[in-house]
Each structure stands twice: as structure tokens, then as C-alpha cells.
Amino acid sequence: MIQSLTDLDREHLQEALNKSGQKVTSQREAVFTVLLAERDHPTVDEVFNRAREVMPGLSLATVYNCLETFVGCGLVRQVNHERESTRYCPNLSPHAHFRDKETGRVHDIELPPEVIKSLRAILPPGFDSEIIEISFQGRAQAKDNSAN
Amino acid sequence: MIQSLTDLDREHLQEALNKSGQKVTSQREAVFTVLLAERDHPTVDEVFNRAREVMPGLSLATVYNCLETFVGCGLVRQVNHERESTRYCPNLSPHAHFRDKETGRVHDIELPPEVIKSLRAILPPGFDSEIIEISFQGRAQAKDNSAN
DNA sequence: GTGAGACTTTGAATCATTCTAATTAGTCAA
DNA sequence: TTGACTAATTAGAATGATTCAAAGTCTCAC
Numbered sequence: 001m002i003q004s005l006t007d008l009d010r011e012h013l014q015e016a017l018n019k020s021g022q023k024v025t026s027q028r029e030a031v032f033t034v035l036l037a038e039r040d041h042p043t044v045d046e047v048f049n050r051a052r053e054v055m056p057g058l059s060l061a062t063v064y065n066c067l068e069t070f071v072g073c074g075l076v077r078q079v080n081h082e083r084e085s086t087r088y089c090p091n092l093s094p095h096a097h098f099r100d101k102e103t104g105r106v107h108d109i110e111l112p113p114e115v116i117k118s119l120r121a122i123l124p125p126g127f128d129s130e131i132i133e134i135s136f137q138g139r140a141q142a143k144d145n146s147a148n
Numbered sequence: 149m150i151q152s153l154t155d156l157d158r159e160h161l162q163e164a165l166n167k168s169g170q171k172v173t174s175q176r177e178a179v180f181t182v183l184l185a186e187r188d189h190p191t192v193d194e195v196f197n198r199a200r201e202v203m204p205g206l207s208l209a210t211v212y213n214c215l216e217t218f219v220g221c222g223l224v225r226q227v228n229h230e231r232e233s234t235r236y237c238p239n240l241s242p243h244a245h246f247r248d249k250e251t252g253r254v255h256d257i258e259l260p261p262e263v264i265k266s267l268r269a270i271l272p273p274g275f276d277s278e279i280i281e282i283s284f285q286g287r288a289q290a291k292d293n294s295a296n
Numbered sequence: 297g298t299g300a301g302a303c304t305t306t307g308a309a310t311c312a313t314t315c316t317a318a319t320t321a322g323t324c325a326a
Numbered sequence: 327t328t329g330a331c332t333a334a335t336t337a338g339a340a341t342g343a344t345t346c347a348a349a350g351t352c353t354c355a356c
């Protein structure tokens with residue numbers, strides 16, 4: 001069952017939206033709640049279905065809009081794997097993604113600062129990168145804790 | 149103008165295809181030639197248009213098929229950026245990709261073995277990865293040599 | 297030269313995503 | 327309260343990359 005947002009999370013949402021001149025709406029709150037409730041990198045469709053349990057009138061277009069808004073104000077990250085549907089991730093700390101070939105599940109992998117540094121170091125002069133995306137593919141031993 | 153394949157490249161193509169029980173056809177040769185001619189990570193459509201200059205009857209589906217075949221037998225790599233059209237890359241040495249935000253161009257960045265090692269090292273036990281993909285996004289100073 | 301299997305072709309179908317136009321909700325001023 | 331303004335939401339159509347299905351062609355072993 002989907003809990004409602006903690007006060008802290010609601011503040012977080014409000015602050016991020018306000019900072020870019022946008023409003024907290026019940027739809028945005030619902031979508032954000034869904035993202036935080038189960039941190040399993042859901043697709044738009046998955047978010048849509050989960051959110052509708054709580055807000056039946058919600059439209060798919062709105063879910064797209066909300067997620068785009070959140071990405072725009074830095075509340076969530078997109079995760080793409082090849083041409084599969086885009087997935088969404090509310091984990092903001094620097095991390096890589098590991099995609100299990102068998103299940104399609106995506107796991108977060110913590111990314112230590114020195115690794116990031118060594119990656120930046122391989123860029124030739126003149127290349128300046130704000131964003132680095134790292135994704136592994138392979139097999140993850142079932143160790144089904146931390147449901148990423 | 150599109151040159152034809154060198155003998156070496158033709159052998160390379162032949163060997164890779166044969167190894168997986170597939171044949172060299174004139175279409176595959178044309179598509180492969182296009183990929184090697186200009187190493188700029190073309191989309192399917194770009195490959196299609198270039199290849200048709202040399203083989204007017206070629207169909208789009210065949211270009212999709214050829215590229216899929218090449219990926220399957222390890223002759224080329226796919227490069228995806230968000231939901232843009234997939235691009236194709238005949239560079240087989242380990243490398244990352246850098247996507248210039250302004251131009252959309254993709255550049256290859258050589259990937260030293262020790263960086264790969266340090267990346268593998270961040271995987272928790274139980275995670276086994278065959279493939280690591282690294283992509284940078286940012287600005288590349290116009291230094292328009294090596295047309296990647 | 298025939299037949300089997302691999303490859304190619306055309307055009308239709310799919311599917312995620314984006315767009316458009318119309319509606320609703322929220323806010324502020326009078 | 328009323329109206330006016332703006333941002334957000336909605337439903338459904340449109341888009342665009344990719345895949346699929348069916349029919350046609352080629353090649354090579356026999």
C-alpha cells in the first residue's frame with residue numbers, strides 16, 4: 001500500500017518545485033509518493049498504474065509531465081537501457097546502475113568520488129563533462145534485499 | 149564518396165559472419181563499408197541514406213537487419229543516448245562515449261584498463277558484469293579532428 | 297537444375313513518447 | 327463573489343523508431 005509523504009519529503013518536493021517556479025499539485029504529490037514508496041526504478045506505465053490506485057482519475061500524460069518536471073528540477077533521474085522504456089530513480093546520490101540481464105531489474109551501485117575523478121581524468125583536454133552515466137549489465141546473485 | 153572495403157576489412161567481416169554461421173551478402177558488405185567509411189556514429193537512417201548512394205535498391209529493414217547481425221557477431225557496438233535513435237560504432241577497442249550537448253555528436257574516449265578495473269571493483273559481491281557502458285555528456289571544444 | 301535455407305523486401309503493426317486543443321483549478325484584484 | 331489570468335491536467339491524436347509478417351529472391355549443395 002502506498003503511504004503518504006513524510007513531512008520531510010513533502011518539503012523537499014515543495015522546495016524543488018518552487019525553486020523553479022512551479023507548484024505542488026495533488027498529481028505531482030501522488031507521483032512523487034509512488035516513486036519514493038518503492039525504489040525499484042519503475043517505468044512510466046508502472047508509475048501510472050501505481051498512482052492510479054490512489055488517484056483514479058490521473059492521466060498518463062500527467063504522469064509523463066510530472067516526471068519530466070521532476071527531472072527538470074533535479075528531483076529524480078532517468079535511467080535508460082537500450083531502447084527499453086525509460087525508468088525513473090529518486091536516488092540523487094552519485095551512483096551507477098546495474099541491470100540484471102535475467103530479470104531486467106536495475107540496482108543502484110554507489111559511486112565513490114575517487115572513481116568519478118579517475119573517470120573525468122580520461123577526458124582529453126577540451127572535453128568538459130557535467131554528467132557521467134555508468135551502467136553495468138550482467139548477472140546479480142539473488143540477494144534480494146535493497147529492492148532497487 | 150564511399151570507398152570499397154580493404155581486403156583486410158572484408159576478411160574481418162567474412163570471418164565474423166562465418167563464425168556465427170552467417171553469410172557475406174552484398175547488402176551486408178555495403179552497410180559495413182558505410183560504417184567504416186565515416187566513423188561518426190551514424191543512426192540507422194544515416195546508414196540507410198549513405199548506403200543507398202551505392203546500392204539504390206537497399207531497404208531500410210535490411211539495414212536494421214544487417215546492423216543487428218553485426219552487433220550479434222561483435223562487429224559493431226550500439227550507442228544509445230536517452231531516447232534518441234540508436235547509433236552504431238565500429239570501434240571495438242574499449243572506449244567510452246562523449247556526447248556533445250550542442251551538436252549531438254558522439255566522440256570516442258579511450259578507456260584505460262586500470263579505469264575499467266577500478267569500475268569493476270565498485271560492484272558489491274554477487275554482481276558480475278560483462279558489459280560496462282560509460283557515457284559523458286557536456287561540451288567539447290571545437291577541435292574538429294578525429295571525426296567521431 | 298532443383299530444393300532448402302538464408303537473406304531481403306515491402307508494407308503493416310507496435311509501442312513509447314510527444315503534441316494539441318480543450319478543460320479545470322488555483323490565485324489574485326476588484 | 328465575480329471575473330480574469332495562468333499553470334496544470336486531460337483525452338486523444340500524431341509521431342517516429344523499431345519490429346514483424348509474408349512473400350519474393352538468391353545461393354549453394356546435391
